[in-house]
Amino acid sequence: MLDQLTERLTGALKTLRGQARLSESNIQDVLREVRIALLEADVALPVVKEFVDTVRREALGQAVLSSLTPGQAFIGVVHQVLTRLMGEQNEGLNLATQPPAVILMAGLQGAGKTTTAGKLAKWLKEQQKKKVLLVSCDIYRPAAIEQLQILSQSIEVDFFPSFAHQAPEEIALAALDHARHHYHDVLIVDTAGRLAIDEAMMQEIQRLHQTIHPVETLFVVDAMQGQDAVNTARAFGEALPLTGIILTKLDGDARGGAALSVRHVTQRPIKFIGVGEKLTGLEAFHPERMASRILG
Ligand code: GDP
Numbered sequence: 001m002l003d004q005l006t007e008r009l010t011g012a013l014k015t016l017r018g019q020a021r022l023s024e025s026n027i028q029d030v031l032r033e034v035r036i037a038l039l040e041a042d043v044a045l046p047v048v049k050e051f052v053d054t055v056r057r058e059a060l061g062q063a064v065l066s067s068l069t070p071g072q073a074f075i076g077v078v079h080q081v082l083t084r085l086m087g088e089q090n091e092g093l094n095l096a097t098q099p100p101a102v103i104l105m106a107g108l109q110g111a112g113k114t115t116t117a118g119k120l121a122k123w124l125k126e127q128q129k130k131k132v133l134l135v136s137c138d139i140y141r142p143a144a145i146e147q148l149q150i151l152s153q154s155i156e157v158d159f160f161p162s163f164a165h166q167a168p169e170e171i172a173l174a175a176l177d178h179a180r181h182h183y184h185d186v187l188i189v190d191t192a193g194r195l196a197i198d199e200a201m202m203q204e205i206q207r208l209h210q211t212i213h214p215v216e217t218l219f220v221v222d223a224m225q226g227q228d229a230v231n232t233a234r235a236f237g238e239a240l241p242l243t244g245i246i247l248t249k250l251d252g253d254a255r256g257g258a259a260l261s262v263r264h265v266t267q268r269p270i271k272f273i274g275v276g277e278k279l280t281g282l283e284a285f286h287p288e289r290m291a292s293r294i295l296g
Helices: 002-017 024-040 045-061 070-085 113-128 142-155 168-181 199-212 227-239 257-266 287-295
Strands: 101-106 132-136 158-160 186-190 216-222 244-248 270-274 282-284
Touching (some): 045 070, 070 287, 113 132, 113 142, 113 216, 113 282, 132 142, 132 168, 158 168, 168 199, 199 227, 216 257
Parallel strands (some): 101 186, 101 216, 132 158, 216 244, 244 270
């Protein structure tokens, strides 16, 4: 799907590349193609509108029409606006707090929370030399707790056990206490997701948030969710003071559109992207690179 977006934009822009001159009317034509491409890639409508309006304004404002290479100038404007809407620069994790810095993972079931918790733990341990503790508050799925335990073992990071009869806040507080006493720098709290947005799930994670005061509340979202990613992002953004987003499964057939619209809906930085099932499949998000990838 990302490829489709790329193809579409490339196709639309090609018509410009062939133009000796560019007029306001053929800018309109290309903008229409850009609009369709973004909609097809499941970018949310308000984002598409803002994008197209901004590109039009800037293309006209930046004397694209009088440029010697208007097609290239136009592509430059599209690239700039895409980059800007996705946040301009990479924003890293904020761990500037009294240790242990708590990271709360939020998102729907299947989004990649547990895998990403493991990836982050590995990254923090190896790249940032942090002592990390992992805990799961998913009391509904013992398999999820076990999954995190297995991940912890494979990366040799400490794991705090939890059990189905405990309350999520109780688990998180006990883990926090353990982390304090064992001088962990970072505590990563994995949470229960559901297959769809659910009031009980939201209340539970809100309570968890209020209990453990995380310095990072990361919304993990599957880039393949398309338009649904927008609704999920909106719901989590309204329920929690998110500090960042991790967009997973960008190694697959993911729609590039999710990056644009999730950012727009939450107004929070995308901090990392998931690019594989393996625990090495985590990369810092670079808006500029994503813009290039979308444009092809
Ligand atoms: P959770 O329910 O949110 O904790 O999701 P999981 O971490 O269990 O992940 C759900 C599925 O997505 C698993 O099969 C993961 O291996 C897979 N997954 C997670 N992140 C990625 C990613 O970045 N790329 C790919 N291809 N698969 C991923």
